[in-house]
Structure formats: C-alpha cells, structure tokens
Amino acid sequence: MKYSILCFESPAEFAARTDPSKMAAYWGAVGQYMKALKDAGVFAGGAGLELPDTATTVRYRNGERLVQDGPYADTKEQLGGLFIIEVPNLDSALEWAARFPQQPGRVIEVRPNLMPMEPEKP
Amino acid sequence: MIDTHRTVRQVADESYGRLVAFLAGRCRDLSAVEDALSEAFVSALESWPETGIPAKPEAWLLTVARRRLIDAARHARVHSETVPTFRAAAEEAQAMLNAETEFPDERLKLLFVCAHPAIDVNVRTPLMLQTVLHLDAARIASVFLMKPAAMGQRLSRAKAKIRDARIPFEIPEAADLPRRLGTVLEAVYAAYGSGWDDVAGTDLKRKGLATEAIDLGRLLIQLMPQEPESRGLLSLMLHCEARRTTRRSATGEYIPLSDQDPLQWSRPMIDEGERLLQEAAQMGVLGPFQLEAAIQSVHSRRLITGFTDWGTIMLLYEGLVQLAPTIGGLVGRAAAVGEAKDASAGLALLDNLRPEMIQTYQPYWASRSHLLRQLGRLVEARSACERAIGLCEDEAMRAFLKRHMP
Numbered sequence: 001m002k003y004s005i006l007c008f009e010s011p012a013e014f015a016a017r018t019d020p021s022k023m024a025a026y027w028g029a030v031g032q033y034m035k036a037l038k039d040a041g042v043f044a045g046g047a048g049l050e051l052p053d054t055a056t057t058v059r060y061r062n063g064e065r066l067v068q069d070g071p072y073a074d075t076k077e078q079l080g081g082l083f084i085i086e087v088p089n090l091d092s093a094l095e096w097a098a099r100f101p102q103q104p105g106r107v108i109e110v111r112p113n114l115m116p117m118e119p120e121k122p
Numbered sequence: 123m124i125d126t127h128r129t130v131r132q133v134a135d136e137s138y139g140r141l142v143a144f145l146a147g148r149c150r151d152l153s154a155v156e157d158a159l160s161e162a163f164v165s166a167l168e169s170w171p172e173t174g175i176p177a178k179p180e181a182w183l184l185t186v187a188r189r190r191l192i193d194a195a196r197h198a199r200v201h202s203e204t205v206p207t208f209r210a211a212a213e214e215a216q217a218m219l220n221a222e223t224e225f226p227d228e229r230l231k232l233l234f235v236c237a238h239p240a241i242d243v244n245v246r247t248p249l250m251l252q253t254v255l256h257l258d259a260a261r262i263a264s265v266f267l268m269k270p271a272a273m274g275q276r277l278s279r280a281k282a283k284i285r286d287a288r289i290p291f292e293i294p295e296a297a298d299l300p301r302r303l304g305t306v307l308e309a310v311y312a313a314y315g316s317g318w319d320d321v322a323g324t325d326l327k328r329k330g331l332a333t334e335a336i337d338l339g340r341l342l343i344q345l346m347p348q349e350p351e352s353r354g355l356l357s358l359m360l361h362c363e364a365r366r367t368t369r370r371s372a373t374g375e376y377i378p379l380s381d382q383d384p385l386q387w388s389r390p391m392i393d394e395g396e397r398l399l400q401e402a403a404q405m406g407v408l409g410p411f412q413l414e415a416a417i418q419s420v421h422s423r424r425l426i427t428g429f430t431d432w433g434t435i436m437l438l439y440e441g442l443v444q445l446a447p448t449i450g451g452l453v454g455r456a457a458a459v460g461e462a463k464d465a466s467a468g469l470a471l472l473d474n475l476r477p478e479m480i481q482t483y484q485p486y487w488a489s490r491s492h493l494l495r496q497l498g499r500l501v502e503a504r505s506a507c508e509r510a511i512g513l514c515e516d517e518a519m520r521a522f523l524k525r526h527m528p
Contacts, residue, residue: 010526025524029520032508032509032510032511032512033512034512035508035509035510035512036508036511036513037410039509040481040482041481048279080327089273090269091267092482094268095267095482099515100268101517102517
C-alpha cells in the first residue's frame with residue numbers, strides 16, 4: 001500500500017529553512033529521515049515545497065476563472081512537503097509518520113493513496 | 123453533590139475492572155457489559171445525591187448494570203440464552219447486596235481472556251487497559267500510535283470474538299498456565315513501553331503507560347502470588363522506572379544510562395525491584411522476565427559498587443536469548459559483548475541478525491554506530507548513526523545522536 005505523509009509547517013518552521021542559525025538543524029533532520037526511508041526500502045517519491053507565498057491558486061466561480069496569489073487554505077500551518085511511502089499497512093505508515101522530526105508547529109497527516117486505476121482494455 | 127461525584131469516580135477507579143470481570147465472566151459480552159456499567163454509573167450520579175451513597179456501592183452498581191443487561195438482551199433477542207445467565211448473575215448480585223462477604227475479584231480471569239492466544243496480539247494490551255483499567259480508547263490509540271477509529275474497531279472486533287468464540291473466563295489449567303501467563307505478562311509489559319536502554323542512543327520508542335503497567339504488574343502478583351515471572355516483570359519495570367527522571371537533564375537533554383548519576387535514581391523502587399527478584403529466585407523457575415530484571419538489577423548495582431559489571435550482563439543476555447530470542451534481546455546482547463569483550467565481537471553478532479529484523483529497529487543502528495566508531499570505521503559509523511537518527515521518534519534522542527555523530 002502507498003501512503004502519503006503530508007508535512008504541515010508553521011510560519012516559524014518555514015522561516016527556519018533559511019535562518020542561518022537554524023537551517024542546518026532543519027535540513028539535517030529531514031535528510032536523515034529521508035536516508036532512513038530510502039535505506040529501509042519504503043521511499044516511493046515525494047517533494048519538498050517552496051514557501052506558501054509562492055503559491056498560486058486557480059479556481060472557477062460562476063463559470064469565471066479566478067487566479068489568486070497565495071495558497072488555497074487560509075490556515076496557520078501550510079503544506080511544506082510530502083513523502084510517498086510503500087508499506088504493508090497503516091500501522092507501519094504511522095510509525096514512519098512518528099519518526100518525522102517533530103517540532104512545535106509541525107503537524108503530520110497520513111493518508112492512503114488511491115489505488116492506481118486499471119488501464120482500460122481495448 | 124460534589125462528594126457524590128467524587129465517590130462515584132472513586133468507585134469507578136477502584137472497582138471498574140472488578141465489576142467488568144464479574145459481569146463479563148457470566149455473560150461473556152464485554153461490549154454489553156461496558157455499556158451497562160456506564161449506564162449504571164450515570165444512574166449513580168443521578169440518584170445517590172437523593173438517596174445517599176449505598177453501603178455497598180459496587181453491589182448497587184452491579185444490580186443496576188445487570189438490569190440494563192437483561193433489558194438489552196430481551197430487546198435484542200439475538201442471544202436468547204443470555205437472559206437466563208443474566209438472571210443468575212442478578213441473583214448473585216442481590217445475594218451479595220445482602221451478604222457480608224466481600225465482592226469477588228475475578229480480574230485475573232479477565233486478564234487471561236484479554237491476552238488469550240485467539241485474540242490478535244496487537245489488541246491484547248489495549249483490551250486490558252480498556253476493560254480492566256477503564257482507559258479511554260482515544261488515549262490508548264495515541265499511546266499505541268494507532269488511528270483512533272481503527273483502534274475502536276479492533277477493540278470491538280476482539281470483544282465480538284470473545285463472545286462468539288466463547289473464550290472461557292477461567293484460570294488456565296496447570297499444563298497450559300506457563301504459556302498463557304506468558305502472553306498476559308507480555309501484554310502488561312507492552313503497556314510499559316520498552317526498558318532497553320543499556321545502549322547509549324537507544325530510542326525508547328513508545329513511552330507507554332508506565333504507571334498503569336506497574337499497577338497491572340502489582341495486580342498480577344496479588345492475584346497469582348506463586349508465579350515467579352510476575353515478580354520478574356514487576357522488578358524489571360521498577361528498575362527501569364527508577365531511572366525515568368534521570369534520563370533527561372533539567373533542560374530536557376537525553377542522558378544515556380552510563381552518564382546518569384546513580385544517586386538520582388529512585389532508591390525505594392530499586393530496593394523493591396531487588397526484593398521481588400530475590401523472591402522470584404527462591405521459587406526456583408527461571409524465565410525471560412527474571413533475566414531481563416536481573417540485567418537491569420546489575421545496572422542498578424552501580425549505585426553501590428560504582429561500576430557496571432558488563433561480564434555478568436553479557437552472561438544474562440546469553441541466557442535471555444536462549445529462552446526468548448527477541449530483536450531487543452539480540453541487540454542488547456551484542457552491545458553487552460561489545461562492552462565485556464571487544465567491539466569486533468559485538469559487531470559480529472550484529473552482522474548475524476537477519477536484515478528484515480533490523481530494517482527499522484533503531485537500537486540496532488545506534489548500537490552498530492557505537493561499535494563501528496570504536497573500531498575506527500568512521501564512515502560506516504556515521505552512516506549507521508544517520509540511520510539511527512532517521513528512525514528516532516524522540517526529539518531529545520535525535521539531538522543527542524546528532525551531537526555525538528562520528
């Protein structure tokens with residue numbers, strides 16, 4: 001089964017990415033987590049995301065297109081990146097979620113990925 | 123009014139498990155019993171302020187609960203044979219209301235049911251915590267890192283299995299007892315969390331429910347005083363618990379066992395642990411929990427001798443992995459050999475472990491890094507350390523390993 005580990009971060013956490021006094025700790029921990037995922041053979045993809053203010057949303061309202069600056073969700077914590085892992089069940093997915101370096105202001109959401117659709121038979 | 127609330131809560135804390143055990147032992151439907159009991163507690167909150175607190179609160183609750191059970195069974199008509207059993211239980215409860223005898227304690231049977239081999243091993247501990255100690259499912263789910271909805275389903279499924287498979291509420295026969303007691307003890311220990319911390323940098327993973335586990339350990343000794351392994355288990359938990367506060371500095375940094383100040387350990391817990399282990403030894407049947415307790419007892423002895431006798435710890439681990447070759451014991455042995463003999467002997471033992479056992483086992487990587495570093499293989503030591511960090515669940519441990527990266 002594939003699961004997505006979605007990492008939500010507070011503004012302070014996003015700021016730590018480029019803060020000279022905090023960036024080594026920030027990136028180091030993520031790197032070691034990634035190493036553990038890869039060495040254990042469960043890593044199946046993912047990406048870190050740029051800051052929320054680089055986001056652009058596109059939506060349609062009454063048939064009219066609306067393009068706006070900024071992320072979709074108006075919440076304090078924003079999606080900072082995601083890992084896709086391949087593990088036998090939710091229990092092991094949650095174990096991996098618990099291993100993600102925790103910080104105040106960091107929330108991890110685990111969701112099962114949809115099964116890939118069967119290709120249509122000709 | 124407030125007094126009544128306090129009394130109800132007190133009765134709930136002290137007698138919940140006994141009430142569940144008594145009723146479930148007669149009707150075998152744990153879910154129905156829990157529902158009926160929670161209704162009985164609600165009734166108590168409503169009527170005791172008017173009527174005063176009954177002389178025998180447990181018997182009062184029992185009478186109300188069994189009435190609810192009979193109503194529910196009549197209503198459902200699913201298990202028609204249960205109504206007469208409830209009636210019998212009702213008469214018994216009534217007799218107890220009148221009699222001077224003490225309310226019977228049948229929690230041991232309930233513990234054996236919860237840890238029955240037919241019950242999924244992952245749900246045994248949660249089931250015990252819920253039915254015997256009245257812990258709520260949401261808290262249990264967080265401690266055991268499980269989706270709360272999934273935990274609820276697993277608990278209900280286990281209770282349905284107990285009912286439908288008619289798992290007996292009884293103390294197992296003598297021939298079966300050691301094996302069955304083993305599963306009970308393991309389930310209690312799983313509630314404690316983990317005590318393997320003789321390797322610096324070992325993430326204790328689940329913090330567990332130490333107080334609840336120790337309570338269950340005491341209960342087991344009270345209910346089965348003649349079993350040495352119950353004493354071994356409680357001794358083990360107490361030796362580990364004695365060091366709980368010294369595992370962290372005032373500022374929250376992790377302090378490995380070897381750097382802890384023994385004078386800060388809890389002397390009363392260590393003394394009790396030692397006494398229990400001696401009592402167990404006099405009973406003359408050795409088991410894995412006594413060996414684990416003995417290992418921790420050797421660590422505790424540093425309080426008196428000022429040094430750690432790794433040679434003895436190594437021998438105890440040899441005995442332990444003969445009896446129970448768990449991954450925790452195997453890694454612990456390799457670490458002890460690394461201390462008592464030399465790093466290469468310890469590493470050779472780690473190299474022998476099957477890859478699928480150690481893939482995500484953090485203490486293995488912490489231990490491996492430690493041994494490789496002693497052998498001067500720094501590149502490999504660093505890689506193992508990074509893997510240990512990546513597998514940590516605890517922030518203080520992660521920070522410790524980073525500070526000591528080879």
